[in-house]
Amino acid sequence: EADIYQTPRYLVIGTGKKITLECSQTMGHDKMYWYQQDPGMELHLIHYSYGVNSTEKGDLSSESTVSRIRTEHFPLTLESARPSHTSQYLCASRDFYEQYFGPGTRLTVT
């Protein structure tokens, strides 16, 4: 059973607000990931981290930023939310072969 948590699960927020999506894992994994998923579409990698103080942009360009100050914590921040940011955001961490996914945060920007 994977121990990876995301909060909030659902968020409805107005345009221009700053938001932080939280992701935590208790497995001690160094590698962590953020994916963006639109309905009926594949997951797109937007950020990843190889460990503390390591962050990289993924394949899909995103206006969000991430930080990795602690191994277990990998938050994603949007400084000014826009309707185009409406999507589901999935966090994952990885051991040697497998990526373990959190339940996701469904974000709606009005």
Place this chain on the structure above:
Amino acid sequence: AQSVTQLGSHVSVSEGALVLLRCNYSSSVPPYLFWYVQYPNQGLQLLLKYTSAATLVKGINGFEAEFKKSETSFHLTKPSAHMSDAAEYFCAVSVNNDYKLSFGAGTTVTVRA
């Protein structure tokens, strides 16, 4: 770069019937291949993975998949569908076991009673 194509965005099967979900990959080097399942309002759960060992891979919940290099395929099957199999299924590929997973667009499975 690697990529994945899942044939059929929706599959409907009767309870007890065979489930077959198709996945073809593109990779210039030997791939690692994965099938994930996603239930409504949940994250992805790994069903099974191919990591260059046996070509027939058995996973959880009675699913299995066969790696066919000549066909660049990794189709997922289950002999007898159950109502609880209704979900979305994603095929994914990575190469050299690097950090990147490339996902297909997903196949939604519905199971008819």
